[in-house]
Amino acid sequence: MRGLYLVTPNWNDTDRLLAATEAALRGGAAMVQYRNKEADDALRREQGAALLALCRRHRRPLVINDHMDLCLRLDAEGVHLGASDLALADARALLGPGKIVGASCYGDPGLAQAAQVAGATYVAFGGFYPSLVKKYDFVTPPSLLEAARTFLTVPIVVIGGMTPANAAPLVARGAGMVAAITAVYGDPEPEEAARRFAALFGVAG
């Protein structure tokens, strides 16, 4: 668990979504999360299945945001859950030990500690930089990462307004993965955008 963690945008055009995701995988994205907060059930199934096939071709894990039912239906590699989603311990019990269960911890080390105990595979801290996708009413200081590393054994993901330039100091402070939407999908050349993130981890895409 190291490198660029690609999170999909709310795009309902599946061909466009697949083309940009494939480009980012060619650029070296290490893991993909299917997140579309606007899709209905049918579109979510269609896009989830298509992304899973794509990720399998590139031998990269696909994580499903929020929707445990879709994860189970597709037999995807795991789920990502936040504070208002299914409880982590329930997700771990449903998926078993081999699957990925990711946990949103915002800027809260206590949530990360609890997530680790509940069986999270990784913890995600957010709110570091302004995001076009999500507004938050807090700012997480980079120093949180050093503090969190003293008690966390699971990998740390950082998210929220990430660019290769502003993510670099967070990687230096212990982030194992950098999750991004806009910096990749909003770039006219997602392959090159992914490559710039991958370079932070010494990965050549």
Ligand SMILES: Cc1ncc(COP(=O)(O)OP(=O)(O)O)c(N)n1
């Ligand atoms: C890697 C990663 N980190 C955080 C989130 C946010 O999850 P959540 O707080 O449940 O909010 P939504 O994404 O569901 O709006 C994430 N999806 N991925």
Ligand SMILES: Cc1nc(C(=O)O)sc1CCOP(=O)(O)O
């Ligand atoms: C989905 C999500 N969760 C966040 C958190 O802080 O928990 S920030 C975020 C949006 C990430 O998109 P972008 O890379 O475009 O800022």
Ligand SMILES: [Mg+2]
């Ligand atoms: Mg969620």
